[in-house]
Amino acid sequence: MLASLGLLLTVMQAQVQPLEGNGSTYVFVNLTEGTDDICEVGRTTYLDLPDLLAGWADHEICIDDIPSTQSIAEFHFELVPDGFNIKLNGWGDAVGLGTHNAFSRHDTSASMLLIIPEDIRISVNWFYLAAGLGSFQLQLQRLYDLDGTWNPMPPVIDRSANAYIEPLTDNGYEMHHLAAGQWRVSAFSTHQAIDPAKEGFQLSFARTNHYCSFVPLGDVDGDAIVDVNDLLAVVDAWGPCAQSCEADLDSDGLVGIEDMLRVLADWSD
Ligand SMILES: [Ca+2]
Numbered sequence: 290m291l292a293s294l295g296l297l298l299t300v301m302q303a304q305v306q307p308l309e310g311n312g313s314t315y316v317f318v319n320l321t322e323g324t325d326d327i328c329e330v331g332r333t334t335y336l337d338l339p340d341l342l343a344g345w346a347d348h349e350i351c352i353d354d355i356p357s358t359q360s361i362a363e364f365h366f367e368l369v370p371d372g373f374n375i376k377l378n379g380w381g382d383a384v385g386l387g388t389h390n391a392f393s394r395h396d397t398s399a400s401m402l403l404i405i406p407e408d409i410r411i412s413v414n415w416f417y418l419a420a421g422l423g424s425f426q427l428q429l430q431r432l433y434d435l436d437g438t439w440n441p442m443p444p445v446i447d448r449s450a451n452a453y454i455e456p457l458t459d460n461g462y463e464m465h466h467l468a469a470g471q472w473r474v475s476a477f478s479t480h481q482a483i484d485p486a487k488e489g490f491q492l493s494f495a496r497t498n499h500y501c502s503f504v505p506l507g508d509v510d511g512d513a514i515v516d517v518n519d520l521l522a523v524v525d526a527w528g529p530c531a532q533s534c535e536a537d538l539d540s541d542g543l544v545g546i547e548d549m550l551r552v553l554a555d556w557s558d
């Protein structure tokens with residue numbers, strides 16, 4: 290039982306194989322009172338592929354009794370048995386309380402190359418929050434064929450937000466067909482928090498999580514079952530896709546006989 294479970298996990302994880310990756314985080318905090326420096330710390334950490342897969346977080350704080358400022362920077366590309374998760378987070382605050390000048394900042398960047406040996410389909414649950422002076426960008430894009438030939442396609446995930454005081458937040462659920470090849474995940478986030486400053490600059494966020502689960506290639510709606518609902522979705526969407534459409538299971542821009550055959554081939558028992 291354990292052996293078969295181990296084999297199952299190996300097979301499922303092999304659907305995505307990290308090839309290379311690197312990145313960095315930067316955290317900076319500064320707290321002063323009048324002309325006196327209470328503390329100032331800036332730290333850059335360079336990340337390699339094992340750091341990105343294990344998850345990396347850095348945190349720095351300056352505190353002088355109650356006035357304080359802090360900065361947090363995190364990134365994690367998490368491989369799980371039934372998919373992968375991309376977690377990007379950074380935030381900080383600056384609490385001067387009218388007696389101190391407080392400032393914090395973070396920058397996170399990460400880039401990874403993934404080998405996807407055979408076509409896969411993923412369902413993606415995502416959300417983001419950006420507030421204060423917080424920004425992020427996240428992309429998932431096919432760049433090369435399996436043999437390394439440059440053959441870029443438009444990103445399937447291309448999400449960003451740039452907040453200016455007012456919080457920006459959104460969430461969704463979407464399906465993507467990932468053709469066999471070499472895919473790049475790229476992520477970036479930053480924040481600045483300042484006090485005294487304009488109202489709303491004292492606390493900033495830049496956070497987004499994408500939970501990606503493997504589903505059968507013929508699963509239009511992503512419920513992990515291929516049944517009559519998926520077949521009806523193909524029939525309903527029959528013809529050219531105006532933009533992207535979930536029933537286009539092979540991403541050729543058309544919902545047609547190939548997509549219907551894929552549903553029938555993957556039909557759940
Ligand atoms: Ca389904």
Ligand SMILES: [Ca+2]
Pocket residue numbers: 536537538539540541542543544545547548
């Ligand atoms: Ca198609």
